[in-house]
Amino acid sequence: MLVSRRLVPLAAGGGAARMVTSAAEVAAEGGGGEGGRGDTLGRRLLKLIYPKRSAAVVLRRWSEEGRTVQKYQLNRVVRELRKYRRFKHALEICEWMRTQPEMRLLPGDHAVHLDLVAKVRGLPSAEKFFEDMPERAKGPSTCSALLHTYVQHGRRDKAEAMLGEMAKAGYLTCALPFNHMMSLYMSTGELEKVPEMIKELRRYTTPDLVTYNIWLTYCSKKNSVKSAEKVYDLMKDEKVAPDWMTFSLLGSIYINAGLHVKGRDALVEMEKRASRKERAAYSSLLTLYASLSDRGNLDRLWSKMRQLFRKFSDTEYKCMLTSLTRFGDIAEAESVYSEWESTSGTCDSRIPNTILSFYIKNGMMEKAESFLNHIVQKGVKPSYSTWELFVWGYLSNDRMDNVLECLKKALSSLEKWDPNPQLATAIYSRIEEKADIEAAEKLLVMFREAGYVTTEMYNSVLRTYAKAELMPLIVDERMDQDKVAMDDETRRLLRLTSKYPIGEVSTLMS
Incomplete structure (x- = not known):
């Protein structure tokens, strides 16, 4: 079919x-x-x-x-x-x-x-x-x-109902429907349902290669080397031929567990199965050799790929750039990036983001700013991730005006923001330290426009006012409008700030 x-x-x-x-x-x-x-x-x-x-x-x-x-x-x-x-x-x-x-x-x-x-x-x-x-x-x-x-x-709900209908109709004759369900449970974090689904699968049919690879992914999520080895042994017993993904999963499990010898053995088997047809294996190999801190094999593999492929994909460039920055070799990474820039034409922001990430994490903000100007001139449109990198960079340098400016650009680049509580907490914590009520109110407005306001955000704003010894206005009304409930900390802070003079920023931002 x-x-x-x-x-x-x-x-x-x-x-x-x-x-x-x-x-x-x-x-x-x-x-x-x-x-x-x-x-x-x-x-x-x-x-x-x-x-x-x-x-x-x-x-x-x-x-x-x-x-x-x-x-x-x-x-x-x-x-x-x-x-x-x-x-x-x-x-x-x-x-x-x-x-x-x-x-x-x-x-x-x-x-x-x-x-x-x-x-x-x-x-x-x-x-x-x-x-x-x-x-x-x-x-x-x-x-x-x-x-x-x-x-x-x-x-x-509908997937489980369909599986039930297929069982009644006698259609569960192959592993495919069960593989779909296991993928669903993996994506929703319901890992406990994966072994249950494997048992159910065995009632109707036998596992296939995809089943075993999902099973190994489950073992990876559980950080269980022992379980992974049992699955692989079972795979061999049932004469299911492994593919490169099988050894990629095994290699990753071993490397994360610190079993580097077994990890290298898995990568050797993985590379045997990599080919022009199975090209995606090479990107995974680049990443895994970098995680082993094996620069020799990383360079060898990249040279091999140059011989095999006329042109690299964006994914392959991204994996190599990430690997090089992991080794701290920014000079070679910049060289590879220049090659991508001259040959790709996709303007995918994820590629320059790997270089920007290195600059920013290493405190090279001027270089990051210069590089950002360069990529924009080359036609790359900065993504949410691009601006978020700068938010973290400016935050570590106490440049709050730049933090808010980049956060605004980050949020405006998305139709809908998937909230990052860690980011919000980090920015508010710095604002609290500085007792900057104007920044606190501006940030609240930004998050409100992005559809994300919490009780803790209001509490942080109130703590900022308390540190500045000023009183905010109509907090209860604003919280009602935002459909955010007060907690004991909110009430305590409202009582505390009520003793202080009114902060002018509060009336402006409300």
């Missing part, structure tokens, strides 16, 4: 979920080539880089030119488009295929279609697509696809 391997979560399954076909192969096979050797349907479809362009229009024109369209070719193009996250065009191809009476769609095709509907139009549309599907198509693969969609959207 077309869907069964593709829907395996990448983080859990590693190589098992990766696509084999290259874009060049797909393009070469994608049509009859009557208009010339270079003109194929695959090439035409893969050229649709911009979402506004329509794959359906390309398919219609191809047919109008009297050329044949074969289902297997479109399936390959869809796989390649999904690989590069070009879901809209992949969905348009699937929708066009449904309108062609001569194309016999299998349950796996419907499953891929459902997955794409979920990615492009959301969960409700995917559920409706499933409901409207012919009954003959509602088999194990389409049910697994819907289950996977529930997992991706964090709908544990």
